[in-house]
Each structure stands twice: as structure tokens, then as C-alpha cells.
Amino acid sequence: MDGRTRELLHHDVLSVLPNRAHDLARLRELAGGGEPIVTVIGKYNHGKSRLLNELVDRDIFAVADKRETVKLSVWLHRGVHWLDAPGLDADVGTEDDRHALQAAWLQADIRLFVHAAKEGELDAKELALLEELRMDALRTGRQILFVLTQIDQLAEDELEKVQAAIHGQVAGTVLHAVSATRHRQGVEGAKTLLVEKSGIRPLRAVLNEALSRVPDARAYELRLLFGEIRDELEELQARQAQALESLRRNQIQQRQRFDEGLDTVLDKVGRGIEEVVDAHVPDHAVIADAAQDKYQVTRAKLERARIQIAYSRACIHIDAFLVGHGVVGLPKEQQIAAGSLNTVMVAVMGVSVKFREDLRSRFCAVPGRARMHREFARYYELSEDREVLRAKIAGGEAAIAATKQALAALRVMEAAA
Structure with missing residues (x-):
């Protein structure tokens, strides 16, 4: 084995087990015979x-x-x-x-x-x-x-x-x-x-x-050092795999809790919206205001206000749930100059609703409910906590890959010793 190859192999092991720098240096001496x-x-x-x-x-x-x-x-x-x-x-x-x-x-x-x-x-x-x-x-x-x-x-x-x-x-x-x-x-x-x-x-x-006794002592020391380093790498790999599995399980469980909780909230607000949209009174909200009604309290205005209040209450319940899961602001790449609009609620729900049919299509109809769930889940995955968790998982995967590479390098070194 040439010196460059040996250095690369030693680097692979040392990058994972820096505490073994002395033992690896000693192995280099022993390998030289x-x-x-x-x-x-x-x-x-x-x-x-x-x-x-x-x-x-x-x-x-x-x-x-x-x-x-x-x-x-x-x-x-x-x-x-x-x-x-x-x-x-x-x-x-x-x-x-x-x-x-x-x-x-x-x-x-x-x-x-x-x-x-x-x-x-x-x-x-x-x-x-x-x-x-x-x-x-x-x-x-x-x-x-x-x-x-x-x-x-x-x-x-x-x-x-x-x-x-x-x-x-x-x-x-x-x-x-x-x-x-x-x-x-x-x-x-x-x-x-x-x-x-x-x-x-x-x-x-x-x-x-x-x-x-030196030849036998050298052979013993070679076996000892290779065995100790191999055992430490294998133990480390097992701990890394266990930690990674825990992170992945946590990732899945978090998403399940979010999905189940969001469905529960949407079911609850949906029932409240149904009481509004199924009210047995004429839908005056669809009647356009005349010019002379500008400063008057009309049935249309009252109905639209009732619809907006129902909508706002529903949004408040949903927003409280989202805040509990860290889903608040938009990702930086989606933000605009108007800071008050850079929220997930505004991005998904808009600002206001005027008509019963809008409420029904959003909260009561299956396609509308599915769209809300899909959009909120997308922003949930873009939230800081989820990004941090994904980074930890990626780091765990990289650590396991490095440990596997170190074990492979150690096997090559041992075979050449």
C-alpha cells in the first residue's frame, strides 16, 4: 500500500474517531515493520x-x-x-x-x-x-x-x-x-x-x-489496536443507527399528530360554519349595496358581517392550532414588503369572506377541506422545527455513512498489515 492511500484510510478513521489519533499513528509505525x-x-x-x-x-x-x-x-x-x-x-x-x-x-x-x-x-x-x-x-x-x-x-x-x-x-x-x-x-x-x-x-x-519477544508483541498489539478501533466503530455505528431511527420515528409521529390535530380542528370549525351557512333565512349577503345604502345598516351588510365573524372565529381556532406546532410566518423566499401579510393564515385563507357559498366551499366541502389541509401541511413541513429535525436526520445519515466508510478503511488497513 502506498503512502497516499494509507493517509486517506487513516483520515477516514480519524475523522470519525479523533480520540484514536495516537493508536492510528502507532498502527502506522507497526505497519512499517x-x-x-x-x-x-x-x-x-x-x-x-x-x-x-x-x-x-x-x-x-x-x-x-x-x-x-x-x-x-x-x-x-x-x-x-x-x-x-x-x-x-x-x-x-x-x-x-x-x-x-x-x-x-x-x-x-x-x-x-x-x-x-x-x-x-x-x-x-x-x-x-x-x-x-x-x-x-x-x-x-x-x-x-x-x-x-x-x-x-x-x-x-x-x-x-x-x-x-x-x-x-x-x-x-x-x-x-x-x-x-x-x-x-x-x-x-x-x-x-x-x-x-x-x-x-x-x-x-x-x-x-x-x-x-518483539515479533509476537507487535502481532498482539496489531490485533489489539485493530480490534479496539473496530469495536468502537461498530458500537458507534449501533448508537448512530438507534439515534437516527429515533429521529425518523419522531418525524413520523410529529406529522401524524399534526395531521390528526388539524383534522380535528377543521372538523370543529366546519360544524360551526355549517350552522351559519345552513341558517334558514334568506342569504341577503348576495344582494349588492345600492348607492343610497352607503351609510345605512342593511340586511346585506349584517349578513356579510355575520359571515365574516364566523370566518374569523374559524381562523382563530385554526391559527391557535398552527402556532402550537410552530407554523406562523412564511418562509423568507415568500415574504413581501407588507409584514402583516407574511403569515401562513393569510397565505392559505386570505383576509375575508363575504358569502355563505365561500364558507361552504372552504370549510364544508371535501375539496375545500382537503386543500386547506394540504396547504397547512406544506407550510408545516417548511416550519423551522421541521427543518431542524430534517437537518438532524441528514446529519445522522452522514455520520452513519462516515462510520461505515471508516470501518471499510479499517478493514483495508488490517488486511494490508
Whole structure:
């Protein structure tokens, strides 16, 4: 798989599970294969570089009392990548810490946690980091070795006190006590006793055993990470599907309640209108007003007023129902300059009715009732609440699609690993 394809696949998963950024980065490292990686990690001036030089039998890594290691340094020796990271707390800008933690968390198969004996027990930051590394080792199978360096700088009884103090802080931890200085002096002076007292040989033996377990540990970690991410995606997909189903069910139920409620209101106002239009009195409203009737109260005017009052009452009942369902104003694209006319009631019902036949056709006849229901339902679907609900449903559908795509990407990554 080429790098571009791998990046796209990682992006598909990361866009859904941003919390898995570290695990995906680790999977990228594991997918690359290659030689085992041993990383030293610890605070500045605790003897990390000097320790690595003795483990690889040559002066590869810079050693000094001042800060020398400012970025990751790698050396391939006998099929192993030895990685020297900047010391924790060496750089107040935390750039060194970033390099050190990258080496420990993303690249290392085996971590050598280094602490100088002369410093006594671990400080709070070292304790926190060591606990995180130990928990990660339990989870992923990656190995961690605690190396107590510079033991030549303490008397035997002082060294025992330091070891006891550290055991009190991190019970059950095996301390590999070493002195890079003794080892170098012993090798250069052919002094076997110094070499033996340096602790380097026992540490090498433990390292060799740990290195032999790296292939199995990597395979286990691959299965673990892929399994965890797959499980999380599948659980997320199930929750998303459940949430989407709830939204869709709510959408249907809302519409059903609206339709049923609107029919009930229209039935009620329709019965009231029937009493008006079926009144056993002549329909004087159809009689046009004469010029001399302009300032007179006529039977025609009274009838038209009675019709308008009935119409207004019906509209008030309908409007109250619509307001309860958020159907009030017109969509922006339908609005006009006269703000008082930008309501659903005016758009569907108009402003006034003058004749009984108009009332009958609107409220009592099946086609008129159906038209009102259809028009009010259309504006109901254009209401803000319904738009918001549709947007949520669309978002839920998009989220499920993204999760499906992430699962597909993960399967491709796993097959290629």
C-alpha cells in the first residue's frame, strides 16, 4: 500500500474517531515493520546517551554535562534500532519533551526508563510517566525496563536506600542497576570485575530476551489496536443507527399528530360554519349595496358581517392550532414588503369572506377541506422545527455513512498489515 492511500484510510478513521489519533499513528509505525526499536527515556542528564553507547559498544550518542540530545537520534546495531531521545524537562519550551514522548509512545517496542541513582527517588513527573508506561505495557504488550543509572556515584548503603525508596514508590518494579562509567573503564582497562559490577551484561541479557519477544508483541498489539478501533466503530455505528431511527420515528409521529390535530380542528370549525351557512333565512349577503345604502345598516351588510365573524372565529381556532406546532410566518423566499401579510393564515385563507357559498366551499366541502389541509401541511413541513429535525436526520445519515466508510478503511488497513 502506498503512502497516499494509507493517509486517506487513516483520515477516514480519524475523522470519525479523533480520540484514536495516537493508536492510528502507532498502527502506522507497526505497519512499517522493520527492526525492533529500543528507546531510552528519562530526564535530562540521567545518563541515557552514555548507557546507549555501552549497549552498542561504540560512542555513537553525544555525551556531555550540558544538553546535547535535542532531537531523536537513531543507530542501527545488530538488527536493532537504538533510539536516543531528548531528556524530559531539558527544554522549557517542551520541544524536547515532544520528541521524547514521540519516541516512547509511537516508535518504541522496548522502553528503557532511565533514572539516575544520585537523584534519589522519582519525582512526580517521572512517577506519572512511569505509571502511564506500565499501564500501556499491560494493555499492548510493549515492554518496559527500569534502568537505574550512575550507581557508581553512590556508596553501597546509599544505593540500597535509593532502591528501597523507589520500590516503595513503584512496588513490583524490577530495577536494573548499571554504571556506564564502570563498564567503559572495565572494557578499556580489561578489568573483568568492573565490567561485572557495571550491570551492563545482565541488562543486555534481559534486553536480548525482550527483543526475542518483539515479533509476537507487535502481532498482539496489531490485533489489539485493530480490534479496539473496530469495536468502537461498530458500537458507534449501533448508537448512530438507534439515534437516527429515533429521529425518523419522531418525524413520523410529529406529522401524524399534526395531521390528526388539524383534522380535528377543521372538523370543529366546519360544524360551526355549517350552522351559519345552513341558517334558514334568506342569504341577503348576495344582494349588492345600492348607492343610497352607503351609510345605512342593511340586511346585506349584517349578513356579510355575520359571515365574516364566523370566518374569523374559524381562523382563530385554526391559527391557535398552527402556532402550537410552530407554523406562523412564511418562509423568507415568500415574504413581501407588507409584514402583516407574511403569515401562513393569510397565505392559505386570505383576509375575508363575504358569502355563505365561500364558507361552504372552504370549510364544508371535501375539496375545500382537503386543500386547506394540504396547504397547512406544506407550510408545516417548511416550519423551522421541521427543518431542524430534517437537518438532524441528514446529519445522522452522514455520520452513519462516515462510520461505515471508516470501518471499510479499517478493514483495508488490517488486511494490508
